[in-house]
Amino acid sequence: MADSQKELGAAFNKRDRDWHPAADTPAYRSTILRSPKQKLVMLEQSLSETTGPVFGQNAIGALDHDLIQNFAQPGESPIGERIIVHGHILDENGRGVPNALLEVWQANAGGRYRHKNDSYLAPLDPNFGGCGRLLSDENGYYSFRTIKPGPYPWPNGGNDWRPAHIHYSLFGSGFAQRLITQIYFEGDPHIALCPILNSINDPKAIDQLVARLDMEHTVPMDIRAYRLNMILRGRDSTMFENRMEGN
Amino acid sequence: MSQAPNLKESPSQTAGPYVHIGCTPNFVGISGVYEEDAGRGMLSDETKGERIHIRGRIFDGAGDIVKDGLIEIWQADAEGLYNSPDETRGTADPAFPGWGRQPTDLERGDFVFDTIRPGRVPASDGRMQAPHISLWIVARGINIGLSTRLYLADEAEANAQDPVLASIADPMRRETLLAVREGDGFVFDIRLQGDRETVFFDV
Numbered sequence: 001m002a003d004s005q006k007e008l009g010a011a012f013n014k015r016d017r018d019w020h021p022a023a024d025t026p027a028y029r030s031t032i033l034r035s036p037k038q039k040l041v042m043l044e045q046s047l048s049e050t051t052g053p054v055f056g057q058n059a060i061g062a063l064d065h066d067l068i069q070n071f072a073q074p075g076e077s078p079i080g081e082r083i084i085v086h087g088h089i090l091d092e093n094g095r096g097v098p099n100a101l102l103e104v105w106q107a108n109a110g111g112r113y114r115h116k117n118d119s120y121l122a123p124l125d126p127n128f129g130g131c132g133r134l135l136s137d138e139n140g141y142y143s144f145r146t147i148k149p150g151p152y153p154w155p156n157g158g159n160d161w162r163p164a165h166i167h168y169s170l171f172g173s174g175f176a177q178r179l180i181t182q183i184y185f186e187g188d189p190h191i192a193l194c195p196i197l198n199s200i201n202d203p204k205a206i207d208q209l210v211a212r213l214d215m216e217h218t219v220p221m222d223i224r225a226y227r228l229n230m231i232l233r234g235r236d237s238t239m240f241e242n243r244m245e246g247n
Numbered sequence: 248m249s250q251a252p253n254l255k256e257s258p259s260q261t262a263g264p265y266v267h268i269g270c271t272p273n274f275v276g277i278s279g280v281y282e283e284d285a286g287r288g289m290l291s292d293e294t295k296g297e298r299i300h301i302r303g304r305i306f307d308g309a310g311d312i313v314k315d316g317l318i319e320i321w322q323a324d325a326e327g328l329y330n331s332p333d334e335t336r337g338t339a340d341p342a343f344p345g346w347g348r349q350p351t352d353l354e355r356g357d358f359v360f361d362t363i364r365p366g367r368v369p370a371s372d373g374r375m376q377a378p379h380i381s382l383w384i385v386a387r388g389i390n391i392g393l394s395t396r397l398y399l400a401d402e403a404e405a406n407a408q409d410p411v412l413a414s415i416a417d418p419m420r421r422e423t424l425l426a427v428r429e430g431d432g433f434v435f436d437i438r439l440q441g442d443r444e445t446v447f448f449d450v
């Protein structure tokens with residue numbers, strides 16, 4: 001027990017900052033004035049980084065994971081392609097992360113966000129809010145239902161269109177694992193053109209954000225499934241090995 | 248010997264300008280989905296400790312206020328204990344979650360946290376750290392969330408012993424992490440660039 005406690009509190013692997021986008025990627029113009037210029041200061045992790053908030057199932061409403069229903073008027077549903085997005089939330093050691101809070105937000109099928117600062121021509125959908133959340137199950141699996149978001153144009157100095165995407169935020173067990181990123185969909189021609197997505201250098205890293213059509217979990221005559229695994233930082237695996245040998 | 252699979256963390260992408268829809272939907276008028284926005288309130292009547300009010304703004308490299316940001320904080324309770332299953336030194340105040348989340352105001356750009364003065368928490372080598380609050384900042388134009396810490400300027404003695412503050416060579420830069428008392432609370436401004444750029448950490 002003492003060993004597994006130790007493992008719980010173990011430090012996280014160093015973040016591979018070459019795998020993530022750099023702070024300053026001028027093709028995505030908003031980064032120019034919002035990227036720190038000084039080098040990050042290395043911080044030796046303490047409990048302040050290795051611990052983090054825990055969320056209980058009682059904080060999550062019954063329809064929170066169902067964007068098709070959670071804002072719709074009774075008996076109605078939003079316009080667009082019905083999809084399930086699902087997969088496994090893992091850490092870098094390949095272990096499922098149970099009880100991870102996943103929050104998602106997105107534009108509607110026309111590419112319009114329900115937000116006062118979004119004035120895109122495409123109309124709001126009275127039956128679509130665009131937010132959802134869930135906790136991963138005891139093995140780290142997640143699943144939510146939504147409408148496939150539409151691509152949308154954005155002011156970046158040219159003719160830039162975002163690929164269809166769902167934003168997401170993930171909590172693991174430590175505050176140093178906090179992550180916000182985006183889900184894309186395979187086959188979208190905008191993926192290759194997007195300055196935000198191409199702020200990531202390695203094509204393999206980009207590929208890690210692209211959900212695949214999953215016919216196995218597609219429900220006939222009802223809803224198509226896309227599958228994507230999400231990976232959080234892992235805790236020091238030497239600690240993990242020690243525990244394995246200690247057992 | 249079992250070799251643990253070596254997966255890579257999912258790469259970060261900006262939270263974009265509409266992060267509120269997912270993280271604070273009620274704040275942008277999406278009501279009736281979540282009862283309340285997660286992390287909005289950290290205090291109840293039962294919470295132990297000295298109440299502190301923190302406010303600030305985020306400035307970009309042109310000195311303009313960032314009005315689409317979101318800040319999360321994580322801190323110990325008044326006794327220095329974290330409300331987390333990984334906390335093994337004792338049981339934290341059940342009336343204090345330790346985690347808070349606030350958007351920057353869409354018009355004025357200011358953020359506000361009402362919380363308590365945290366207790367001291369040891370560093371990994373056992374030395375005591377000064378009372379501090381961990382911050383995580385996202386916004387449009389921030390490709391990967393920024394981690395920093397808030398220290399309280401009136402904890403001068405503890406701050407002088409703090410190993411993280413000590414690891415920042417330039418005393419001028421150290422000062423960017425100090426929240427200063429002003430009126431009924433503390434002010435903590437965050438500068439993304441410029442000659443007073445806030446210290447951000449590789450945690």
Ligand SMILES: [Fe+3]
Binds near residue numbers: 162165167263
């Ligand atoms: Fe978006």
